[in-house]
Amino acid sequence: MCGIVAYIGQQQATPIIIKGLKRLEYRGYDSTGISLFNGSELHTIKTMGKVSDLVAKFESLPPIAAQIGIGHTRWATHGVPNDVNAHPQKSNTGDLVVVHNGIIENYASLKEELIHRGYTFSSDTDTEVLINLIEDVQKKEKVKLGKAVQIALSQVIGAYAIVVFDRKKPNELIAARLGSPLAIGVGTDEFFVASDATPFLEYTKNVIYLEEEHLAIIRSDRDVSIRKITNDKVIKPYVEELQMSLENIQKGGYDYFMLKEIFEQPQAIRDTLRGRLLSDEGVINLSSLREHENKFLKAKRIIIVACGTSWHAGLVAEYLLEKFTRTPVEVEYASEFRYRDPIIFPDDIIIAISQSGETADTLAAINIAKERGAFVFGICNVVGSSISRLTDTGCYTHAGPEIGVASTKAFTTQITVLSLLALHLGMVKGTLSRSEYQHHLLELESLPVKVTQILEQESLIKDVAATFREASNCIYLGRGYNFPVALEGALKLKEISYIHAEGYPAAEMKHGPIALIDEQMPVVVIATKKGHYDKVVSNIQEIKSRKGRIIAVVSEGDIRVKELSDHCIEIPESLECFTPILATIPLQLLSYYIAVQRGCNVDQPRNLAKSVTVE
Ligand code: M6R
Secondary structure (H helix, E strand, C coil): CCEEEEEECCCCHHHHHHHHHHHCHHHCCCEEEEEEECCCCEEEEEEECCHHHHHHHHHCCCCCCCCEEEEEEECCCCCCCCCCCCCCEECCCCCEEEEEEEEECCHHHHHHHHHHCCCCCCCCCHHHHHHHHHHHHHHHHCCCHHHHHHHHHHCCCEEEEEEEEECCCCCEEEEEEEECCCEEEECCCCEEEECCCHHHCCCCCEEEECCCCEEEEEECCCCCEEEECCCCCEECCCCEECCCCHHHHCCCCCCCHHHHHHHCHHHHHHHHHCCCEECCCCEECCCCCHHHHHHHHHCCEEEEEECHHHHHHHHHHHHHHHHHHCCCEEEEEHHHHCCCCCCCCCCEEEEEEECCCCCHHHHHHHHHHHHCCCEEEEEECCCCCHHHHHCCEEEECCCCCCCCCCCCHHHHHHHHHHHHHHHHHHHHHCCCCHHHHHHHHHHHHHHHHHHHHHHCCHHHHHHHHHHHCCCCEEEEEECCCHHHHHHHHHHHHHHHHCCEEEEEEHHHHHHCHHHHCCCCCEEEEEECCCCCHHHHHHHHHHHHHCCCEEEEEEECCCCHHHHHCCEEEEECCCCHHHHHHHHHHHHHHHHHHHHHHCCCCCCCCCCCCCCCCCC
């Protein structure tokens, strides 16, 4: 949540920072701002709204020639979105400015103390407290900026990624992180700092991912120097080469990133399988598992922690892992797990699932599990993310950058990885026969082609969407493996179209939700041949008798459900355990087109941000 971009070097900072902020808008988009130093004056331009509003503000001002600057796009935590609460936030003297992603939990007591010492505040943000605390330390301790930031941060409880600039030290930026990500792009005589590497992709491929509790002093005329905030230990920067290309983060002709990402799924699934599903040899190769396989085989229990869509992938994994490995699985919301003093045995395996690898609650859940001695396996999409580094081992999904706030290809590739894991463990454990294993591998390999076939029905799904765009509520039903798909379908619809939607196991209808059914209520039913078909057909009949309008996702060639439904979307047949990957695709397209037809900005739905780095 919140995007940070900073630049120091020989180029004009403004266009670099603005372009970078646009790329980071997925992290928050309720207000935005930039501070630029032109050699004599520090200019801060801020506005409520999006980066395009900031650009409009810039266009009404004389150009600012600056080679150093910091920028921010905000997802509000403390203080409503407005110009004053937007970042950068200034210190009382006006010398220091900061951009911040995270929450200073003890800001109220720090603020009280600073007010007592004569400081005044114009915003409601915790960030203004932090920058004044840094200024106060600077004054009291007479130390350099880096040291002042370090001392101030040691008094802070909470999470942060920050970049600080002092107009009295105009060739230096200080960056620090705890709980929120920061990447430093290393160019020739120039540096970039950003919440992820996308803002500097076209300038450099060399990146340093700042580690937890590390502080970097960045000067255009020197190498980056890094130290540990807690003990001053000097750290040798580790420069990595970025694998991402500019093309990966552009819309490529699509109206929205979400649509592009939906259509990328055949390739994303292929990329997830590449090098892992070795069809010639008929085996799965998960290198990250190799030396830890025994832990999985001996585990009495697997606990999956995740949030949102990743939690839905976890629910699918519960079915997969229990079926193939016969190991009990529990799936927990990371946000609940972290606060309920969970019982964790040392021989439990924790699987943490996260697209971004930065979700604060999932990170906290992992920390608890590790403190209690459990082994943690991570499934992340973002390479080098906090979760991927905190876990004992894990697998990347390799889905490529997912920028649309609504998660799509992350979900299907997470399930792909989890399928590989479950099948592999089942095979080595002996709970899955070799012939069944081989059969599943063949089917897994065919999934990208089947996903493509579903995507070819885009225009049919668009027409169905037109019929439902005025709905105010919607119910999604599925059973077995398709129950998490119902939850995921409902989440997609509500987050991008603002239509209230709920997912239920189809059989639960009779226990309450059926009271909601009338001729206004659209009910999306996932009624594939392999998913308790007859039972679901009965559920559909129950809805039909109460005049509900049915949109069904069915297996190719289905006749019975087709007769009962108002609209039908066919998906190719597959093994039951892989149905979630296929059945999700039409639901993504349905939500997308309903949202577009309602005039919603699907990539930037209200109140949301792509990675939830605050709890
Ligand atoms: O990055 P993560 O997978 O940890 O994110 C978890 C959720 O915040 C995320 O899935 C969210 O629910 C999506 N907006 C759903 O589309």
